[in-house]
Amino acid sequence: MGAIVQTRKSTKDIAELKDQDLIRMYYYLKLTRQFEDRLRVLYRQGRFPGSVYLSTGQEAIPVGCGFALEPRDAVAPSHRDLALHFIRGLTPREILAQYMGKKTGPTRGKDGNIHFGNMKTNTLGFISSMAAGMPVALGAALAFKMRGEDRVAAVFFGDGAASTGTAHESLNFAAVFRLPVIFVCNNNQYAYSVPVEKQMAIRDIAERAKGYGFPGVVVDGNDVLAVYRACREAVGRARGGGGPTLLECKTMRMSGHGEHDSAFYVPSEKFAEWKRRDPVDRFER
Amino acid sequence: MVDRDKIQEIVNEINKVIDDAIAYAESSPYPDPAEVQEGVYA
Ligand SMILES: Cc1ncc(C[n+]2csc(CCOP(=O)(O)OP(=O)(O)O)c2C)c(N)n1
Numbered sequence: 001m002g003a004i005v006q007t008r009k010s011t012k013d014i015a016e017l018k019d020q021d022l023i024r025m026y027y028y029l030k031l032t033r034q035f036e037d038r039l040r041v042l043y044r045q046g047r048f049p050g051s052v053y054l055s056t057g058q059e060a061i062p063v064g065c066g067f068a069l070e071p072r073d074a075v076a077p078s079h080r081d082l083a084l085h086f087i088r089g090l091t092p093r094e095i096l097a098q099y100m101g102k103k104t105g106p107t108r109g110k111d112g113n114i115h116f117g118n119m120k121t122n123t124l125g126f127i128s129s130m131a132a133g134m135p136v137a138l139g140a141a142l143a144f145k146m147r148g149e150d151r152v153a154a155v156f157f158g159d160g161a162a163s164t165g166t167a168h169e170s171l172n173f174a175a176v177f178r179l180p181v182i183f184v185c186n187n188n189q190y191a192y193s194v195p196v197e198k199q200m201a202i203r204d205i206a207e208r209a210k211g212y213g214f215p216g217v218v219v220d221g222n223d224v225l226a227v228y229r230a231c232r233e234a235v236g237r238a239r240g241g242g243g244p245t246l247l248e249c250k251t252m253r254m255s256g257h258g259e260h261d262s263a264f265y266v267p268s269e270k271f272a273e274w275k276r277r278d279p280v281d282r283f284e285r
Numbered sequence: 286m287v288d289r290d291k292i293q294e295i296v297n298e299i300n301k302v303i304d305d306a307i308a309y310a311e312s313s314p315y316p317d318p319a320e321v322q323e324g325v326y327a
Pocket residue numbers: 078080128129130157158159160161162164186188190191192253257
């Protein structure tokens with residue numbers, strides 16, 4: 001048996017979301033898109049040092065999951081989850097200060113771009129080594145379980161990170177100890193220049209969950225409501241003592257790995273195809 | 286639920302938030318070099 005493929009049939013099964021929530025979701029999708037569009041321009045103008053990694057085209061994943069989790073839950077975002085920081089209360093002011101190396105940013109000028117966390121918002125710091133955030137999130141989940149706290153942890157990572165030994169060890173550890181954790185894989189088709197078909201010989205990363213002994217779910221990562229619903233279910237299972245879930249969100253990285261990378265290796269038809277599935281445009285419709 | 290005008294209103298509001306953030310970040314101070322070891326544990 002492969003992974004469970006989940007689609008959103010209607011908005012009826014997410015009736016708990018009121019109009020106001022849907023407008024807030026839209027706000028965060030747009031805020032992230034507009035903020036990153038501006039970041040790209042500032043980077044090209046040389047107005048901050050270092051590099052910039054964008055989540056353009058993938059915003060529905062951190063927004064959908066951000067709404068499915070409670071503020072008391074721990075999150076370990078990847079470098080493509082800016083929206084999670086916004087939803088958890090960091091402001092555009094603080095994030096720009098971070099990029100500009102200023103004292104008013106979350107690392108108080110010690111690091112640039114997206115490598116930061118914020119203990120006040122239960123956001124674990126992003127570690128640049130791919131998949132290294134997983135064991136940290138497991139530590140948080142293990143602590144919640146041992147203390148009997150009604151909290152879960154969610155860790156976000158890419159298709160490339162999913163190939164590491166750390167990912168294997170983490171998925172297995174979480175299964176053995178039935179930890180309240182959600183593994184959110186953003187399968188954005190590329191790990192730097194490596195296309196996903198050269199990354200793995202199976203179609204769905206979520207399929208691997210079966211081998212560890214817990215559910216793996218494939219979801220349309222460009223449909224914010226589908227992501228919300230799938231994550232909500234995984235969170236419910238984790239809170240109820242049902243252990244981990246691997247949530248694979250299919251999406252596309254709509255720019256280079258970073259803004260220094262032109263993504264010349266991505267066929268233009270592929271960008272065009274995914275542009276039609278843009279998560280912000282779709283939610284607008 | 287929302288019409289074109291409401292969407293435009295959201296877009297404009299976000300643009301203002303971003304303009305304000307750029308001005309804030311650009312006018313913020315750099316850290317004092319004396320703080321370089323603060324929060325460094327290894
Ligand atoms: C262990 C490790 N190997 C290599 C790198 C260099 N590197 C940084 S990002 C990246 C690609 C990551 O791809 P993926 O996990 O799919 O995430 P995406 O950037 O596509 O969101 C690589 C190879 C690293 N940071 N850590």
